[in-house]
Amino acid sequence: MESLFTLRDFYGKLSLPIPENIGKDIGHFNVFNISEYRARLSKGEMRYDRRSYYKISLIHGKNRAEYADKTIDIADKALLFASPKIPYHYVPQDEEQSGYFCVFTESFLSKDKSGIILEKLPLFQPGGFPILNISDDEYEEVEQLFKKIERELSSDYAFKFDLIRAYVTELLHLGQKLHPIQSQENNKNASIRITDLFVELLERQFPINTPSQGILLKTANDFSERLAVHANHLNKVLKETTGNTTTAIIHSRIFEEAKILLNNTDWGISEIAFSLGFEEVAHFSNFFKKHAQLSPLKFRSALKV
Structure with a gap:
């Protein structure tokens, strides 16, 4: 059985203080710059584990990703959608790594707050293909969303988390649109x-x-x-x-x-x-x-x- 990498493990790995809202009903959300994140890790590598949270990553750089039983080469730019169900990690293949990622719990983006049932999305289904190579234009579009999220998270706007949920929902819908259509076996036993x-x-x-x-x-x-x-x-x-x-x-x-x-x-x-x-x-x-x-x-x- 694979080990479980929790939000507490995640913040401990980055040597960051553990936020007070971890484990609370209000849910947890945070966003990070990959360049800064890598600087806090000894080798820039992530353990191959199942996480207790959801994660959306915008990756710019050459990487090799392992997701469940799949190995995917990321040549340049990609979007990665990870859920608590499936273990994964990705290993940088060069020193030029940039982009963003956000982590959040299901309670942060629950149906009553966002209208989305995360576990129902094809992006997060076992057997799916949640690592998407994207074009330069698509990268720029997603990067702008992450920058908006980063800006709002540090703002004093009273309803900033409602706005951030809207941006994350947009990221999910964009991923759904880009999600490759998987062939279905009509004679599935x-x-x-x-x-x-x-x-x-x-x-x-x-x-x-x-x-x-x-x-x-x-x-x-x-x-x-x-x-x-x-x-x-x-x-x-x-x-x-x-x-x-x-x-x-x-x-x-x-x-x-x-x-x-x-x-x-x-x-x-x-x-x-x-x-x-x-x-x-x-x-x-x-x-x-x-x-x-x-x-x-x-x-x-x-x-x-």
């Missing part, structure tokens, strides 16, 4: 369809934004009933397509979310346990310790050292 539906149902429950949110689908039977297939058949399909059982996939995702909540929120252990579908705190503690070899409290304490 039933196993793949079931797997896709299972993953969609599982991911739809995350991220957990409030302690009262909770997840509704927690067991293999919960998912099989929703998908109208027998639990044994669902398990067989997932073993064929992913190599893991239904329960293992569910538990892995719940464990990843537990680490995010322990790291990025100040919620009590009981609140986190309830939000992840555990009726007893002891059951959650045993579950977490089985996966992390640490209790939730010790895991959280270790992060603060």
Whole structure:
């Protein structure tokens, strides 16, 4: 299982103070100049991890990007769209690197604030192609948007975050327009369809934004009933397509979310346990310790050292 790179890790890597709004319901947003960002890193390289936040990058320079199971060469100018679902990184192939990137949580750009459901966008779907080579004109258009975002973020305008959401939404729509049309297999087999539906149902429950949110689908039977297939058949399909059982996939995702909540929120252990579908705190503690070899409290304490 790949490790999880959180916003706290991100700011720690840059030796920057951790903003107070990380893990809060209002969401988090920030924008960076790539030249300045690279200057704070020893080698200018990013770990190949799944992040706990969304990221849009405007890249100018020769790079090699690894995204899920794909390797893409960036010859000059590109847009990169990254989500918490898929691990990625890119490695600079020369010293001339510039551009911008912004990081934000889903709660910053939630549907009630922007009208967009991020997890539904093709740009952020597993199997998609979120690294787009762009022309000089397209680069200039996107660069102007990032400059507007950078300017607004440092302004005193009372509604600056509403305006920034509009700019980020424009970036997303631009990416959607540039997104290459992927060929669809008309004869896509039933196993793949079931797997896709299972993953969609599982991911739809995350991220957990409030302690009262909770997840509704927690067991293999919960998912099989929703998908109208027998639990044994669902398990067989997932073993064929992913190599893991239904329960293992569910538990892995719940464990990843537990680490995010322990790291990025100040919620009590009981609140986190309830939000992840555990009726007893002891059951959650045993579950977490089985996966992390640490209790939730010790895991959280270790992060603060």
